[in-house]
Amino acid sequence: MSVGIKLRQLDAYRWEIPQEGKMRTRGLIFCAAEMIPALRQDQSLQQVANVATLPGIVGPSLAMPDIHWGYGFPIGGVAAFDLATGVVSPGGVGYDINCGVRLLRTDLHRSEIAGLVQELVDTLFSNIPSGLGSRRRDFKLAPPTLKDVLRYGAAWAVKNGFGNADDLLHIEAGGCIKGADPELISGQALERGHDQLGTLGSGNHFTEIGYVQEIFDETLARALGVFLDQVTVIIHTGSRGLGHQVCDDHIKKLLQASTKYGFDLPDRQLCCAPIQSPEGEEYLAAMAAAANFAFANRQIITHWVRETFQQVLGLGPKALGLELVYDVAHNIAKIETHTVNGRPQKLCVHRKGATRAFPAHHPEVPALYQETGQPVLIPGDMGRYSYLLVGTQQAMEETFGSTCHGAGRILSRHQALKRARGRSIVKELAAQGIIIRGAGKGTVAEEIPEAYKDVEQVVEVVHGAGISRKVAKLHPLGVIKG
């Protein structure tokens, strides 16, 4: 519980944890007043304060409205560190390195798939291996090839027939984080990754067919290729067992490094190393390799989504228009240049359960979105809605170009299972016109919509605070859960 943490309301969307004790800076939380009581129920506010004690932190220790308790850093947390004096921490990235979201558009109106959603869901389910430890047995990669995946990310997938070069223009960082060093990936991590490429994984990972239910900004929507009642697909997955193992390996190393560098940490889970130390550089290079695995993973799944639609609808790629709107990472640390006190400064920005939200005209935003700003993809839950936003200048000024990443859990898996007992969630959602297929026993129950905050409230905060702008709301029609 974060009961003792002082919290000062600054305005309708901003709350401050004043700097005190060992904190080197203040905490700044974006959220609405009605979210505060639930927030105090877990350790996440304490975690915002803990992050503020880390060496070299620049600006406030930030949290987005989907904040909840995580490993060391809160999920929904953003923290930037000076390259020369700051640290990098695996806890600030999370176990699922480059877990992220990809939104695909189509040229289809929802009426064109009416009556076919069940078949689309079933075919997606058989084409995309899903569930805990899911493996694609006919897709084994020998270690030298896997190392190419780790080096080149989504480009490896495209080169090997999964998608086209244009896809790469619609992915954060072009689908490849520079500086990846596959030689730093342990044998155990390679072993866990060798047959998990092109798999969804378990729990909250999903592929979802939906449609555009509401448009908030017609000009932005048109520029992003989005229209009312359009069929869409969202893919949410990450770096699977490989990324998990990379995180585990480096937590062990950085626990030792924290002692070596004499860090006085309020929580061992914040273990870290100076960014410019051998341990820090190794973690960043291994993290980049795992991030590239995740980009390739989402790219391969995209290929199977395209094949599925072609197979079920009997349409060719041109008629389908199944193209990427964008692909964003929401668990990553990146070296970026931001303006701090009026001067450009190179920082290592940790986004853990947070999305980059760069504005129009930013050099890292792809040419085709220079006028709109970077698309930001915010999944909600399998029963309500998800959002498409864009990044803003305000985000650059306040949050190192960052925003929320989802609704955020409010019930533990155990609590959700209890809430779902005696109910058929599949039937309840079917009655609302949403077809669900879950791979794991209990997954659907653990993932009931009430397990998450209402993403509309989360999005109202980031839109109201000006750190992102609403473009469209998407409604689910059929979901495969891992």
Ligand SMILES: Nc1nc2c(ncn2[C@@H]2O[C@H](COP(=O)(O)O)[C@@H](O)[C@H]2O)c(=O)[nH]1
């Ligand atoms: N549209 C859907 N959104 C979902 C579903 N399951 C989870 N979610 C949302 O995704 C984020 C991802 O959070 P992460 O921390 O696990 O990366 C989560 O907060 C939910 O809001 C779904 O089936 N469909």
Ligand SMILES: [Mn+2]
């Ligand atoms: Mn995720």
Ligand SMILES: [Mn+2]
């Ligand atoms: Mn994940």
